[in-house]
Amino acid sequence: MSRIASSRVLDVRFPTSLELDGSDAVNVDPDYSAAYLTLTTDAGDSGYGLVFTAGRGNEVVVAAIESAVALLPDADVETLLDDLGAVSKALVHDSQFRWxxxxxxxxxxxxxAVLTALWDLKARRVGLPLWELIANLTPEEFVAAVDFSHLRDAITEDEALELLRKAEPGKADRIAELKQTGYAAYTTSPGWLGYSDDKMVTLAKEAVADGFELIKLKVGGSVEDDVRRMKLAREAVGPDIKIAVDANQKWEVHEAATWIKSIGDPDIHWIEEPTSPDDVLGHARIRREVSPIKIATGEAVQNRIIVKQLLQAGAIDILQIDSTRFAGPNENLANLLLAAKFGVPVCPHAGGVGLCELVVHFSLIDYAAVSADRDGRVIEYVDHLHEHFVDPVVVERAHYLAPAAPGAGGEMREESVARWTYPDGPGWAELFESGAFTR
Amino acid sequence: MSRIASSRVLDVRFPTSLELDGSDAVNVDPDYSAAYLTLTTDAGDSGYGLVFTAGRGNEVVVAAIESAVALLPDADVETLLDDLGAVSKALVHDSQFRWxxxxxxxxxxxxxAVLTALWDLKARRVGLPLWELIANLTPEEFVAAVDFSHLRDAITEDEALELLRKAEPGKADRIAELKQTGYAAYTTSPGWLGYSDDKMVTLAKEAVADGFELIKLKVGGSVEDDVRRMKLAREAVGPDIKIAVDANQKWEVHEAATWIKSIGDPDIHWIEEPTSPDDVLGHARIRREVSPIKIATGEAVQNRIIVKQLLQAGAIDILQIDSTRFAGPNENLANLLLAAKFGVPVCPHAGGVGLCELVVHFSLIDYAAVSADRDGRVIEYVDHLHEHFVDPVVVERAHYLAPAAPGAGGEMREESVARWTYPDGPGWAELFESGAFTR
Incomplete structure (x- = not known):
């Protein structure tokens, strides 16, 4: 038996605003950051979790993770890992913290972040990547990991069991297939709004050469820019490559359709985050108004209850789960169940810091154990900051390889963490000294 | 000209869980707390703001307020106070913090909390209570204080101006009337779930004797308890006093109507928070199923975008704004405009720590300058913790007196703050030493 012996939460930030990597109509100057948690047991092993942020505010999430760790039930690690569904409910519904x-x-x-670290530790202890650990749960174990509260008007435990049991036949084959073929990716790397036209065109051509069949452009700054960039991108990639666009919540509900139509490309593959992620009814209206163009959202959706409503309202064609916005793996399992129930494909959001490393697991779980389908499903890929991870994702011929290392994927390299801890790491000290950044 | 010279944010907690004051089906053991902000200028005056919480997690809000203060534009206090609409947008939409x-x-x-402190300072400088300062804004000034982003499919700046101009005639009379008569209150003090039947009955009778025409009971623990308590309360207050019930988000959407009907009182005045505050569609469904019983929510609604949808979906009969859940006075002005546009009455949530002191201003603004109506509108009143405020609300004959002291109402007594700062204030030290609480 072991106990959680220590926890460490660090404010790690990368100065991405210098190059406008990650810039869009709303996030104009992000410094991609992580509030990074290490839970270490008195047996000497550790689990790793993180929350991605855009810079300022990362320190608040650090404080919140420290507080969430303090809410962990007073129990042996083995007891905690044995019922992570119970742990998730204890943390999410703590009678005071929930306020x-x-x-x-x-x-x-x-x-x-705390739940991710615990699942990471659990997967490491059994020597499996998280996706394979979860894909191999029995339907009963899977359901026990999920919090169905405020979901049961859309999906009950029994319906979830039925759905998972239906996916049991062929599961071993699909797991083997995933290990062989990986999972399709698309790339956002060309499309950041702060990039010049030339840089965008060059990167778009490179993406096609690398085998990507779908790229994504940021829109919503000005109609003129969007029209020009879309035209240039379409010329660069040709008619057979799909182009999605992403407005990052920029538009008012009633103006979205007009703007989208003004962009002037009849083959936009999807519109992402057309308006506030809180606006279920707004997404439903926009979807009606731009049909048959697809609507996608999810990266800033706060929890499974909004996901439920987006599906109930017919507001989205694609659900974009995020690996650090929700309450850990547990809530993303709920999201996979909801999407499967409503027949909506899951195409995860990634990029940021570690989001690719963490989220790939959930698409693999979805195919292996939940929807058993990967038609029309792709995982976002952005080629930034992977060098800071111990087990970075590998994308080859526009496919994520299935992670093979034990764990959930979020462990960062200690050299990176030390260098980029904010504001006192040497990377930041140098930037402050050079005047590139001010504190 | 003056500058913000210093800010102080304190973690103030009161041990209310010892008496189960404030206990309900979800908040079973709250320690009513405040993350308490003082902004002081180099002219020597101060503004006060706070966020109410239920105990654990208050320290996270303290950290967040410190970070939000750091986002204030680098400008003279006079410049900030002259355009608090611009300040609110700078804070709410900070390109990194918003993530x-x-x-x-x-x-x-x-x-x-930061915006409340700035409005408080502004009101003190002109020597007016906040409600009177805002009620006397021109329609143009009022609209300039509001962030209409993601609202314009429901209400535009022009529609808001029209609505406010319609309320201009008679405004001076209504302000005078409010100073004379105050504003109707209802009381939740009898109804906490942790109270014995005897205590509840005694307090319910006292409430009637004090002139209250509406009391509220907490429900959702068990159907049996709810039936018994409702019957006892009805016997205690008689047929002419209204009784509302509050489930504090406890129910699944599909079970709410059955539970409500099981309570067995045909005259329930409203059902409050039947399910998750995030569930717009769920509230709409429950409202259809329990009609003509009214549905109320708002105290845990996160922002104006959810408020907008609750109104668009016909999900609520009563909007219960809260004074520290939203982004300060600015967002509550948006909420008042939305409610007036949709013809839904605002009956604010209060209680907690300082919520009565802060929220009373918004009902007065609503009557004076927005809806110009107070029919069916009441402000919640709970008789706890007012002694810790410099200008506590006064409720007489079941009416809030209109605040007369300059400011927004959130200034706490320094003795109280010193005694109950967590965990090192002497109040807490004594509780830890006596074993009544453990750290």
Whole structure:
């Protein structure tokens, strides 16, 4: 038997605003950051979790993770890992802590980091990548990991069991297939709004050469820019490559359709985050108005209850789960179940810091154990900051390889963490000294 | 000209869980707390803001308020106070900080505390209570204080101006009337779930004797308890006093109507928080199923975008704004405009720590300058913790007196703050030493 002996939460930030990597109509100057948690047991092993942020505010999430760790039930590690469904409910529904959410924003993401670290530890202890651990759960074990509260008007435990049991036949084959073929990726790397036209065109051509069949452009800054960039991108990639666009919540509900139509490309593959992620009814209206163009959202959706409503309202064609916005793996399993119930494909959001490493597991779980389908499903890929991870994702011929290393994927390299801890790491000290950044 | 010279954010907690004051089906053991902000200028005056919480997690909000203060534009106090609409947008939409919301939870409430402190300072400088300062704004000034982003499919700046101009005639009379008569209150003090039947009955009778015409009971623990308590309360208060019930988000959407009907009182005045505050569609369904019983929610609604949808979906009969859940006075002005546009009455949530002191202003603004109506509108009143405020609300004959002291109402007594700062204040030290609490 072992106990959690220590926890460490660090404010790690990368100065991405210098190059406008990750810039879009709303996130104009992000410094991609992580509130990074290490839980270490008195047996000497560790689990790793993180929350991705855009810079300022990362320190608040650090504080929240420290508080969420303090809410862990007083039990042996083995007891905790044996029922992570119970742990997730204890953290999410803590009778006092819940007030500051409930189940949303800083406190919810912090709980997610703790749960990610625990699942990571559990997977390491059995020597499996997280996706394979979870894909091999029995339907009963899978359901026990999920919090169905406020979901049962859309999916009950029994319906979830039925759905998972239906996916049992062929599961071993699909797991083997995933290990062989990986999972399709698309790339956002060409499309950041802060990039020049030339840089965008060059990167778009490179993406096609690398085998990507779908790229994504950021839009929503100005109609003129969007029209020009879309035209240039379409010329660069040709008619057979799909182009999705992403407005990052920029538009008012009633103006979205007009703007989208003004972009002037009849083959936009999807529109992502056309308006506030909180606006279920707004997404439903926009979807009606731009049909048959598809609507996608999810990266800033706060919890499974909004996901449920987006599906109930017929507001989205594609659900884009995020690996650090929700309350950890547990809530993303709920999201996979909801999407499968409503027949909506899951195409995860990734990029940021570690989001690719963490989220790939959930698409693999979805195919292996939940929807048993990967038609029309792709995982976002952005080629930034992977060098800071111990087990970085590998994308080859536009496919994520199935992670093979034990764990959930979020462990960062200690050299990176030391260098980029904010504000006192040497990387930041140098930037402050050079005047590139001011504190 | 003056500058913000210093800010102080304290973690103030009161041990209310010892008496089960404030206990309900979800908040079973709250220690009513405040993350308490003082902004002091180099002219020597101060503004006060706070966020109410239920105990654990208050420290996270403290950290978030410190971070939100750091986002204030680098400008003279006079410049800030002259355009608090611009300040609210700068804080709410900060290009990096917004990621950890967006516009919800810890970070949003923290921004709200900063804005409350600035409005408080502004009101003190002109020597008016906040409600009177805002009620006397021109329609143009009022609209400039509001962030209409993601609202314009429901209400535009022009529609808001029209609505406010319609309320201009008679405004001076209504302000005078409010100073004379105050504003109707209802009381939740008898109804906490942790109270014995005897205590509940005694307090319910006292409430009637004090002139209250509406009391509220907490429900949702068990059907049996709810039936018994409702019957006892009805016998205690007689047929002419209204009784509302509050489930504090306890129910699944599909079970709410059955539970409500099981309570067996045909005259339930409203059902409050039947399910998750995030569930717009769920509230709409429950409202259809229990009609004509009214549905109320708002105290845990995260922002104006959810408020907008609750109104668009016909999901609520009563909007219960809260003074520290939203992004300060600015967002509550948006909420008042939305409610007036949809013809839904605002009956604010209060209680907690300082919520009565802060929220009373918004009902007065609503009557004076927005809806110009107070029919069916009441402000919640709970008789706890007012002694810790410099200008506590006064409720007489079941009416809030109109605040007369300059400011927004959130200034706490320094003795109280010193005694109950957590965990090192002497009040807490004594409780730890006596064993009543463990750290």
């Amino acid at each position: 500051i959410g409930p189940e949303k924003g800083v406190s919810h993401m912090a709980v997610g | 950890i919301g967006p516009e919800k939870g810890v970070s949003h409430m923290a921004v709200g």
